[in-house]
Amino acid sequence: MSLSQTCETPVDGHAPADKQPLLRVDNLTRVYGKRIGCADVSFDLWPGEVLAIVGESGSGKTTLLNCISSRMTPTCGTVHYRMRDGASADIYKMAEAERRYLMRTDWGFVHQNPIDGLRMTVSAGANVGERLMAVGNRHYGNIRNTATEWLARVEIDEDRVDDQPRTFSGGMRQRLQIARNLVTEPRLVFMDEPTGGLDVSVQARLLDLLRGLVADLGLAVVVVTHDLAVARLLSDRMIVMKEGRVIEAGLTDRVLDDPRAPYTQLLVSSILQV
């Protein structure tokens, strides 16, 4: 087809209409007394899409993550999630039990500190198997096999399946937390500084693993990070936050390579070159 021959109105700015967003966040605001946690945040997240929320400490990114993942009630605004049956549900209008079920099955949450996301005094295998039991699996052998498979996928040796995570290194704990979240094949995973407390070489391994899993499983991810390199490596789109508000949003490489807002330019220019 030739552009010069057929001069129809260009289709611009419109996403393909074949699918609906998985998550729709509208005007989300959370205040702490007079202080703003986050204000007026809106975005859509699509199946298989990775969105990074970046900003410095205190920019409101963790508050935002907690509000969209139903871990903290927003002051105002709505979060809609498209359930597996295709219906869109307001997560703050769901019954508590329904929301909990959603969080245990279709969603995952990876904490910065694995201690917050793991049970440290039960075995690695049981940590992974727990969510399977939550969705109704009862057969011990099947649960153990699935758990072992998942440990292998996150590069934890099979002979560690009966060990407790308190005997694991930081990087292993984080990989275990990821396996625990992904075993129920969630469609949406929230991550709060997933590479936060790790050594650089351990970070690289984890990032590579995450990249592969996200691509293989077609996961939608909202990842909070202050590390722009992590955002570049993992995300399709990013949101830059400052003082609780969205300063700039767009395609990750465009925001990083052609930042418009003064604050984004400051962030990008503050990265040390190695």
Added chain:
Amino acid sequence: MMNTLLVASEVQKSFIMHMRGGVELPVVANVSFSLKAGSCAVLGGPSGVGKSSILKMLYGNYGCDSGQILVSHHGHHIDIASADPRLVLEIRRDTIGYVSQFLRAVPRVSALDVAAEPLMIRGVAQEIAHQRARDLFDELNLPEKLWSLPPATFSGGEQQRVNIARGFITDHPILLLDEPTASLDAANREVVIDLIARKKADGAALLGIFHDHDVRSAVADDIIDVSGFAAGKSAA
């Protein structure tokens, strides 16, 4: 009449440097040209005139201040200058390929996976994608012992060949080339000239920056002089 696959009209771009007191750096203005199937256009003009910036705007990596970049994508005409991020990613997956000047190496990812990735995100099976990458590495004389290693420690020329394989592995209708031969020896420049000729024969529209005269004269059907778009004269 040949098919036009991309039309840029009156594209304008400047950088506003907020860290430097808001000074405006004009890059280009009134950029207008088109790319036709089966031909290779070359951006000409001295360094710093905005050639790479034009490629980056076409790829959606830089925003445009004004103007349109219409791309023929799955039978639709899309303005990449105003398309939303998801659509830009889809256009990159299926319509516009890009060989950047430098490889952005990802830790732990092998050269083979780097080159095969554009096929794999389009759903091609790993064995087929890897075989295609091996064929290209072989053609580009990349030593076989490097194929399974991450390219971070490769020489400039080796990294560039991984990048070229990654860019040429798909059958994108439009391919952007940012100095793909800058770090290559004469033999490998010949390979790239041949790869470009084959893309043209397959009906792709190419746009490149080539400082090497021999390469440029071997591949160029059309020279677009970017000095004519320089924004500095009028805007500064």
